[in-house]
Amino acid sequence: MAPLKLPALDPASVPEQRGSGYPEPFRSLMGERAKRKLGDACGLTKFGVNLVTLGPGGQSALRHWHTLEDEFICMLSGEVMLVTNDGEQVLRAGMCAGYAAGNRDGHYMVNRSGVPATYLEIGSRIDGDNAFYPDDDLMWCEDEAGVFAAHKDGRRY
Amino acid sequence: MAPLKLPALDPASVPEQRGSGYPEPFRSLMGERAKRKLGDACGLTKFGVNLVTLGPGGQSALRHWHTLEDEFICMLSGEVMLVTNDGEQVLRAGMCAGYAAGNRDGHYMVNRSGVPATYLEIGSRIDGDNAFYPDDDLMWCEDEAGVFAAHKDGRRY
Numbered sequence: 001m002a003p004l005k006l007p008a009l010d011p012a013s014v015p016e017q018r019g020s021g022y023p024e025p026f027r028s029l030m031g032e033r034a035k036r037k038l039g040d041a042c043g044l045t046k047f048g049v050n051l052v053t054l055g056p057g058g059q060s061a062l063r064h065w066h067t068l069e070d071e072f073i074c075m076l077s078g079e080v081m082l083v084t085n086d087g088e089q090v091l092r093a094g095m096c097a098g099y100a101a102g103n104r105d106g107h108y109m110v111n112r113s114g115v116p117a118t119y120l121e122i123g124s125r126i127d128g129d130n131a132f133y134p135d136d137d138l139m140w141c142e143d144e145a146g147v148f149a150a151h152k153d154g155r156r157y
Numbered sequence: 158m159a160p161l162k163l164p165a166l167d168p169a170s171v172p173e174q175r176g177s178g179y180p181e182p183f184r185s186l187m188g189e190r191a192k193r194k195l196g197d198a199c200g201l202t203k204f205g206v207n208l209v210t211l212g213p214g215g216q217s218a219l220r221h222w223h224t225l226e227d228e229f230i231c232m233l234s235g236e237v238m239l240v241t242n243d244g245e246q247v248l249r250a251g252m253c254a255g256y257a258a259g260n261r262d263g264h265y266m267v268n269r270s271g272v273p274a275t276y277l278e279i280g281s282r283i284d285g286d287n288a289f290y291p292d293d294d295l296m297w298c299e300d301e302a303g304v305f306a307a308h309k310d311g312r313r314y
Binding site: 001004005006007008009010011038039041042043044045046047049069070072074076082084086089090091094095096097098099100101103105107120122124126 | 158161162163164165166167168195196198199200201202203204206226227229231233239241243246247248251252253254255256257258260262264277279281283
């Protein structure tokens, strides 16, 4: 079969990216997490679409909520635990979750199984968005040079 | 297993919706097409997320492109034919497609197989978006009462 051509896209043709914008000790907590930026590969700018693989122990993010960004995920394989204010729920292939901008219900997903899990994550791209972390000593601040990570008392990481 | 609670969502808990905003004879061309509005069910407003089932012969839309709306689809099961300016490509489970706002490459998908196909479709919600239909005698016009469908010579449907 001939390779797909844009606007069609085979996710396997998009390089996996690892790493995190968090400072330590948070960055390492994400564990085995790889993302293929599918929306970027198609030239989309209004929202991002990532195909995420979480290895055993990997997590999607720190528990957080966004001020202006809507987020949505759809599980494709494996299972993860979704953690929110109300506790924990297992998400298996075919299940979804949606996090509306401004809803102060911090969320993250963690793979507590022994096999990789994959999901699609979608997030709107909105200028001026911020994220808050109810469980962790992290906030984002901005000076003339740009956005930086700080402790909640204001000290920079 | 207990039912999922928001922000988690089992797509099966969201009612299927049929129908189309197109006038005839275009509406009937969509065939067997049902959508579950997952993003709305989660309270999202910045983009829509629909789980779409296309029966045999069903199609996603008329061939079109958007001025301001980014669109993205991810195939979940079955297969569809994606039709664009450059011709046709088969999309099977796991394959994706992304349509950037303003790219004048009209697209639609049609299920030419004998079994249903399912996919996730995501579209940004942007005021003032318009869509154009290179193959069909349809355009959207606006008067003080709202948007209406017209022939390309301006006569209302």
